[in-house]
Amino acid sequence: MAETSEIRNVGLIGHVGTGKTSFADAILFNAGQNTRLGKVDNETSLMDNEPEEIKRKTTISSAIANFFWKNKLINLIDTPGSANYIADSKNCMQGIDAALIVLDSIDGVKIQSDKLIKQAKELNLPMAVFINKLEREHSNYKAVIANLDKSFPAKPVLIQMPIGEETSFKGVVDLLEEKAYIFEQNESGKFSVQDVPADLKADADSLREQSLESIVECDDEVLEKYLEGQTLTSEEIQKALKAGIAKCQIVPVLFGSALKNIGVVQALDFINNYLPSPVERGEIKALSQDGSEIQIKPSATEPLAALVFKTVIDPYAGQLTIMRVFSGKVTPDSVIYNATKKSKERIGQILHLVGKKHEAVTQALAGDIIAVPKLKETQTGDSFSDEKKAVTIPTVKMPAPVISFAIKAKNKGDEEKIHAGLKKLMEEDPTIHLTRDAQTKEMILSGMGQVHVDVTIEKLKRKFGTEVLLEAPKIPYKETISGSTKVQGKYKKQSGGKGQYGDCWIELHPLEKGKGFEFVDNIVGGSIPRQYIPAVENGIREAMNEGVLAGCPAVDIKVVLYDGSYHPVDSSEMAFKVAGSMAFKKGYLQANPILLEPIMHVEITVPEQNIGDVMGDLNSRRGRMLGIDAEGKTQTVKAEIPMAEMLQYAAVLNSMTSGAGVFVMEFSHYEEVPAHLAAKIIELNKKDHKEED
Known part of the structure; x- marks a missing residue:
């Protein structure tokens, strides 16, 4: 079992399609967790193993891998990149000590990556960047690098530079160590260490000097020596780099190709050597029983403090509760106190995971991430602590649903089975909402997007053997x-x-x-x-x-x-x-009776090139603009729009922005329906009531 200082908790974060899961699979292959290089496209990924993920070839639920690399325990979390599952990604970010932002070499930072980077900043998470897919045609890493400053709160610093481009990409130069890693072109991950190629030497020297200027500023002693013109040792550079990452002063940038298994081993070594351990990350904030803020020290000798950041319904193990132990330790066959529920839970086994594989462990010390099966009352967001010194760990706010459907049982008599199944799925995914509209008498299933709802219905059928019909919900007019x-x-x-x-x-x-x-x-x-x-x-x-x-x-x-x-x-x-x-x-x-309709407060974030189309569309939806906020390459429109105009908006926005736009909405107030529309609605409502009678 690893000591706290030997643990690295890292999340792979980024927009959908950047290759996070392929990167995770390449990491696991190089770490000896798989005998072959798992790939999403041929359905051999260790991390994407749910049928709904395999069908869509995209991550739907975060996956965890606990493994050792050169005597360090790495707890790796592969998170979804889709806006449909942003809540899962945000929850997982509460359990890690560093975010490794995976970008592709063509698109760079897209909207979803931008939102997750902001979340990492709010959590004060150290960040690093892995620019992936350098083997792709039209890859342009220089353009991606040029725009990183606009998206990151700290200065991006190149640690490597690529060797070759597109199909000729074959390795990376370590700018700090001044070495070249040339890879075999067979996806084996094997490489040779060579001198920096002569045709790259001048560029490498220039980039190295730029990077050093940023790195040395993170350590006063090293900076002083650098300014005096003295030669810095590798240890001094490493010390300053490590300090800069831990203090969120710089964002190191790495390069590679997950599919070709190039640069992955170097990324693993970088995680081990430079990303912070729980000890280096330092104390975290928690709340005592009286609501006052206290600091939790990452030590196994301190009282227990742990946070549940994910729940998984496993077909074999039942419910798996995924938690990060921040202090103290957890052992099998023990009783721990749920400070959120104010109840006790009995711990049976403690598991480490690699995708679907489970391995029992003898204890979990401060800093570790574990899975615990079959807890009875615990849910995502709950805190465990010492009962006599009860504390809770603050959690991130969950986003409100953006799409809703009325649901009906496809087969009569399945209503109870549907409710029970959806309740289980809601334990796994807290952004699924099931409510009964008191006015329309409909059961309403809400989620973060069309895909989110579709996947939920597919899981309901696969796991619980029942089907539902989706219909547009009735608008609760007054x-x-x-x-x-x-x-x-x-x-x-x-x-x-x-x-x-x-x-x-x-x-x-x-x-x-x-x-x-x-x-x-x-x-x-x-x-x-x-x-x-x-x-x-x-x-x-x-x-x-x-x-x-x-x-x-x-x-x-x-x-x-x-x-x-x-x-x-x-x-x-x-x-x-x-x-x-x-x-x-x-x-x-x-x-003088009038009809009232619900008005939603909506915030829509899109790339700047789509803002005209979005505003034109909102005008056609009777939207009232409240303002526009520009940040980097994105713009956020704030507006008030009738609910009736927003029922299918998720699909429309997806089409307008090629999947790059995201939105959130919540109920604001009721307003009078324009007379020409009210007459039609009144007529339809009266017709519906007659049919019901």
Whole structure:
């Protein structure tokens, strides 16, 4: 078992399609975890092994590999790059000590990479860059490098330079050690160490000097020696580089090809030698029981502090809880305290993972990442600690869903199975939301995009043997009035024997937005006996809930009951309830009723070249622009847009921006529907209600 100082927790982060999983597979092959070079395209990847991932040839769920490289324990996390799964990536970033940003040599930093880089900055994570796919036609690493400054909070510093381009790419120059690594062209990862090629020497020397100027600034002693013109030793350069990375002052840049297995071993050595251990990363923030902030020291002798950053439903092991141990230690066959749930959990086995492979370990010390099977109450985001010194570790905020569907069971009687299955999937993925719309009576499944929902439905069928039908959800329109009126509601029924009689006069007035319903009893002189007044209110409330204009709930209305009459024999609560309902419905139509629709606050981030198309499209969706923020090569549009116009927006934005655009939205408020649209909606709603009846 590795000591805390010998652990490296590294996440592969970046936009979809940059080759993160191929890079992870190449790392595992070189580290002896696979007898062949796993590849996504031929379905031999160790990391992408879910059927939904294999089908789409893209990472859907983060995968963890615990392995040793030259006596260091590397806990590697391959994270998804799609906006559909950004929450998984963000959660995993809470468990690592450094982010290795994987970029491709053509596109460089795209929007999703940019968002994840910002998240890494918020978490104060040291970062490094691996520019991948240098073997590709049209690769242009120089253009990628030229734009790195715009995306990273610290200065990018070249540690290597490529040897050759496109199909002639064959190795890398280590600028600091002034060595060339020339690889065999057979994907074996074997290489020879040579002098820097003569035709690259001048460029290598120039780049080395530029890099040294940035590196030495990270250590005062080394800087002083450098400024005095003294020759720096390799150890001094390494010391300054390591300090600069740990303090987030520089972002080292490496090169390679995951598919050709070039530069991967050098990246592994770089992880070992330069990325921080948990000890070098230092203390982390936690919250004590009284809410005060405290520091957690990364030591096995300290009280336990651990964070669950992922949950996996494994077909063989059941639920696997993935946690980072920040301090203390965890051992098998023990009981630990869930400080979030304020409950105890029994630990059976402790596992290390490499994709689907599980290996039991005897203990997990501070800094380690482990999987624990079959915990009963623990969920993603929970903290474990010493019960007597309970602490919780703050977690990242989950993004709100951006797409929703109404779901129905394909096979009658499957409703309970669907709910149980989705509940399990929600434990694995907290960005899946299942709610019941109280107004429309629909079950609503929400997610981060069309792909996210599609994959969820596929998993539901594969893991739980049940299918659902997806439909566009009904928009939860509401109604209100814009004018005032006075009206009578009189219910009189006589057919022999005891009759029914209820008579009331009411005023209707509009209220401010969000005020709901106000009922005022202004009856004087006993025109309506006290025992019947609640019945009038109940009749009005029922009529409001059913709606009058379009069958949608009525809101923000004040009703004043000011007069009426009764019959000593025929009056009853039921009669006055009917009279109240009649009065409201009659007066409602006289008080200028209007239809209201939900308005969403939307923020859309796109490459700057797409901003014109996006704004034009939003105008066609009745959007109201609130502002535009520019940052680097992206622009973020903030707008208010009717929910009805956003139901299929994820697919539209994906098409407009070739998959580069992302958006978030949340409910803002209700507004009046324009008259020409309201008439159509009212007609459709009335038709739907007739069919339901």
